[in-house]
Amino acid sequence: MGFDVTLQADEDQASISLKSGDDQKVALSKLGEVFSADWKQRLIRSGQAWAVHVGGITTGADIVGVVGGGNGTTIDTDQPELVIGVPLGYDLIPMETHVSAYFHPITDKAINNILLFGDRTQSPVSQTATGVAVTPVNLLDGAGAFPGTAWKQATADITTDPVASEILDYVATQTLAATGGPGQGGLKMDYMPEAPTIFRGPCQVVLCWGTTQASGATGMGVIKVGCVPSGYFPVG
Known part of the structure; x- marks a missing residue:
């Protein structure tokens, strides 16, 4: 048959x-x-995905890292390295986050961290006094602007503390400084969820790194997100 x-x-x-x-x-x-197309490619090819960066390369290909907000103390969520979020009416989908940081010289038994979390309580506000405004780049060249807000490199505690509603990823290491041993160490995060949490605005994704070492943790990072109107995913 x-x-x-x-x-x-x-x-x-x-x-x-x-x-x-x-x-x-x-x-x-x-x-x-x-x-x-898989879910990431569908967002990208429809112009609904953006990337935001901290750290970069200057003229002459000099790499410029950013010292974590917890320099010399610990990781500090009041001084994030990178924040991206949306207001009411939009959903935010964490797609990927990549961070690479180093510290030199190293201190024995120092604790080093990278923390990525979602905040369901608020969207980012302008942080011109403590941070640098960032324009997210659409992953489809020529597509529309990001409907939310992003900023980087907080140098002082922000006015409204971020709330770690959900830990998305966390990296922690401890350095051991032995005589004649290596003079530096590193941290790395590659967050690529297969089934990401979809945060409903107002919300934000927050990236922090830091260390108890006096030298601080210097690094670069990127957050990639998808963003769609809140009505696209039915709640029930």
Whole structure:
């Protein structure tokens, strides 16, 4: 016994929209191939994903790291290295976070941390007095601007303390400084969730790093997020 199956498809790879509803046609590439994007690619190709960075490279390819807010004491969530968030009416989806930090010279038995968390209580406010405003970059060149706020490098305690509503990722190490041993150490975070929490605005994602070493932890980082109107994901 055989069966005939009719497959309906749209040739729409050039513009992948965030569709909803029960009956949707399969997408085809320009070559007539069946095309299926995962959740990250669907956000990126529809212009609904952004990246925000801290640290960078200056003219002449000199790497410029950022000292964590807990320099010489501990990790300090009141002085985040990077914050991105949205107001009421939008949902924020953490896609990826990458951090690399180092410390030199090292101190024996020092504690070193990277902390990434979501705050469900508030969206970021302007931090011109204690931080630097950042314009998130759309991962689809030429697509729209980010509908929320981002800033970096807080040098003093921010006015409204972030609330760690949900720990997304955490890295901790302890250094052992032996005579004749290595003179520096490092920290690294690569957060790439398969099933991320979807935070409903007002909300923010906060990245911090720090160390108990007097030298501080100097690093660079990037947060990539998706953002859609709150009505896109039904609550129930």
